[in-house]
Every structure is written in structure tokens, then in C-alpha cells.
Amino acid sequence: SRWETRLKSSAKPRSCTGHTVLVTGAVGFIGAHASVALKRRGDGVVGLDNFNRYYDVNLKHSRKSKLLDRAGVFVVEGDINDDVLLRRIFDLVQFTHVLHLAAQAGVRYAMINPNSYIKSNIDGFVNLLEAVKSITEPPAMVWASSSSVYGLNSKVPFSEKDRTDQPASLYAATKKAGEEIAHAYNHIYGLSITGLRFFTVYGPWGRPDMAYFFFTKDILNRKEISIFEGDNHGTIARDFTYIDDVVKGCLSAIDTANKSSGNGGKKKGEFRIINLGNTSPVSVHKLVRILEKLLKMKAKKKVVLMPRNGDVALTHANISLARIELGYEPRMDLEMGLKKFVKWYLDYYDVKKKSSW
């Protein structure tokens, strides 16, 4: 069929050394950027996404038409819980890697729809691992964990050996569960699995549910923005990591993944968990100051002296392991990166700026 022809042609690498990668969550923020980067360097890429409505689905359609279609990445609309669909895709194409980014993201939404986290981050993940392990030569899996697994651990910077047994949100709990599920699949079936713990990823085409994004929107609309602080006035800070740095880390994780020699084979794939952060946390107040400067507008700040449920106070990555394993080195500082985000935002939403300085 036409569908199969398009899928197969998108999956074909440009050279014989290129990889063939299935990217789940392909019209998501990180998935769209990663798919384009893989395709640009000559890998074959097939995207899979259910275009869920957790946030503005128009943005997902725009990422598809403006980024993925232009790069020539074919996207299958479907769910990782659909095992018939997964089998059909894996029957059509022999993938070398799966970059698994599909998930229910966000910390606060778990209080509204807890089951969506279990469905995508646990059931869906297991479903995908089951499909992968059934392939004679299973692709290596690189997937998105999260800095949120460090939870209430207060020892910073976070290193991969630190405790992760105190999640502060259901989201974090499902990411932590994912790491343990992945370990079991590595142990039993020898699947090669790399879990990347992303730290607050931001940039053009970003997620509207994240603070830097809705602060920008609210500042432009002269709306009050709430800044949550613990009752001890502890300021919240995040290790903001620019999208291009994270994508480089993902590509390098794909390139360095050691492959198992299949179900019956002797060589067991490796199991890795690696932080991908920026190693320089910035407070929410500083974030707002940078946005004010870039937008040339004053924010109406309201400080709320109450910790926001599910949020941890500080995230800060130790990236020694990423340096060794992936040759990873974050390049973008927050002000430069936000400048690129703001430029994209004003352009995408066609905002005519009225300065209020």
C-alpha cells in the first residue's frame, strides 16, 4: 500500500553505515527535533505518535508540517499501546534503534489524569519492550527518563548513583518504574537499553505546559505570573538544558549503544542510565529577568509562598558520566537559548510587540 511504501522509504538510511531509527513521540518537542537531526545526518527515520491532546495539538501538527514533513520523516499516527500496529511496523522495517520519547509528560497533570501516566509511561513502555524483544535482531533502545527521578534527594549535583527512591510526583514514579522495567528486560532478554535522564529541556517548538513557555505568553499578555516558593522562601531553580544539546546527547547515545546479538544470541546488550543536563541551575527569578530583557517588557510577578505540589526545589545534573559515555558537552547558556526560543515564539504566534518599558 501507499502507507507501507512511504514508511519504507522514510526508513531507508542514505548510506549503508546509517542507522534505521523508530522515534516514538515524534511530533513531541524533543521527538520532532531528534527525528529531523537523525534524518539530516543520513539515518532512516520513522516517527510514531498518537497526537494526544495533553497540550495544543495544533502545535504538534505544525511540528509535523514545518519540521518533519520538510525533512522527509514519515510519521505514523498511532499509540505505543497498539501491539498490532507495532508488529506491523517492525515487520516492515528492520530497525537498528528505537528512540523512545513518547510519554505522558508534566508533573501537575497527574493530579487531573493519573491514569494517562500509567497508560503511556508504564503499559505503553512494556508494550514497546515486548514488541522489541520479539524481534530476531532487536534494535537497541534509547529512551527518555527524567531528572524527576531524583525526587526528594537533596544532594546536588545529582549523580546517577544517588538515591531515586523518593519520587515527588506520579510522573516521577512512572519514570523511575520505567528504569526498573527496562533493567528487567535487559537482564532477562539481553536488550540493549540506555535511559537518558533529561533536565528541563527548552527551546523553539517547546512545550506550552512548561514555565519558560507560559511565562513568555503571560508577560506578552500583561498577565500576572505566579512564582511558587517553598514556605522557607527557598527559590526554585532548574538546570535548563537547550534542545540542541539534548538532541546531540540522544544521537550520541544511539551511536554508542552496544547491540545485543538477538534473543538467542550470546552477547547481552548493555544497560545504561545517563544524566543529560546543563550543570548550571538557574532560579525562576533569573529566568523571568532574562525573559523581561528579551521581550523588553516587565513581568507582573506574584510570589506564592507555598511549594507547588509535585515540584522539587532544585535540579542540577552531574554530567561526568555523559561526558565519558557520550562525549556530551552542553554548549548553550540560558540567555542565548531563550533568545532563540523567544524569536521562534514571536514568529510562530505572529506577535506584534508593544514594549511596555
Ligand code: NAD
Ligand atoms: P511531548 O509531550 O512534547 O512529547 C511526547 C509525545 O509523545 C507527544 O507528541 C505525545 O502525543 C506522544 N505520546 C504520548 N503518549 C503516547 C502514546 N501512548 N503513544 C504514542 N504517542 C504518545 O514531551 P517532550 O518534552 O518532547 O518529552 C519527550 C520525552 O522526554 C518524554 O518521555 C518526557 O517525559 C521526557 N522528558 C522531557 C523533559 C523536558 O523537559 N521536556 C524532561 C525530562 C524528561
